[in-house]
Amino acid sequence: MSDQHAQKQAAAKAALRYIEDDMILGVGTGSTVNCLIELLPSLRLTGAVASSQVTEDKLRALGIEIVDLNFAGTLDVYIDGADEVNADLQLIKGGGGALTREKIVAAASNKFVCMVDDSKMVEFLGREFPVPIEVLPQARSYVARQLAQLGGEPVYRENFVTDYGNVILDTYDLDVSNPLALEQQLNNIVGVVCNGVFAANQADILLKAGSNGVKKIMR
Numbered sequence: 001m002s003d004q005h006a007q008k009q010a011a012a013k014a015a016l017r018y019i020e021d022d023m024i025l026g027v028g029t030g031s032t033v034n035c036l037i038e039l040l041p042s043l044r045l046t047g048a049v050a051s052s053q054v055t056e057d058k059l060r061a062l063g064i065e066i067v068d069l070n071f072a073g074t075l076d077v078y079i080d081g082a083d084e085v086n087a088d089l090q091l092i093k094g095g096g097g098a099l100t101r102e103k104i105v106a107a108a109s110n111k112f113v114c115m116v117d118d119s120k121m122v123e124f125l126g127r128e129f130p131v132p133i134e135v136l137p138q139a140r141s142y143v144a145r146q147l148a149q150l151g152g153e154p155v156y157r158e159n160f161v162t163d164y165g166n167v168i169l170d171t172y173d174l175d176v177s178n179p180l181a182l183e184q185q186l187n188n189i190v191g192v193v194c195n196g197v198f199a200a201n202q203a204d205i206l207l208k209a210g211s212n213g214v215k216k217i218m219r
């Protein structure tokens, strides 16, 4: 087992304290969340709102009831990972392509608990990891030109279709110095469904796992 995997498991274990009996839990997507999903059968959940088809399938396989967000109301807690996190608990997400459904569930939750290993912490978002942008297929080329005008370098994610039937432009070199402003600016491009900057829906609590254990950071 790699150190990094052990750290993901430690972060997932630490996240259990935010889950209460009879809760409908918002569940994210990715390898860190997969460590959490393995622990869920021992809990007494009413059900879960899944942030992707992949997560939904994993939860179902473990016998966890899937709840449609439209019938769940506001969730108490959403737990997910991230691709990059800055000191203000703003995030880049969407490496697995689930950003839109993830942002919806995060927005519909009172508390967003984010679990990461040390490697995800950055001083500046977007310097290494590109910003994933979900785009309506027909608008792909137009949106790519708009992103280039903003100084970005969009790369079409080949052989990938989102849960909503859209495509992803992984965009390098965007200026993410003001994440909230960039998030809004990207949303304003016609044809963009959602972008992977989570500034308006940043994490409330960060569980950061490192070689010395899991540190809790509050917003």
Ligand SMILES: O=C[C@H](O)[C@H](O)[C@H](O)COP(=O)(O)O
Pocket (backbone or CB within 6 Å): 028, 029, 030, 031, 032, 033, 080, 081, 082, 083, 092, 093, 094, 095, 096, 097, 098, 099, 102
């Ligand atoms: O679309 C995928 C999600 O945003 C994931 O939460 C993110 O990519 C982190 O995944 P992992 O825990 O595998 O690093």
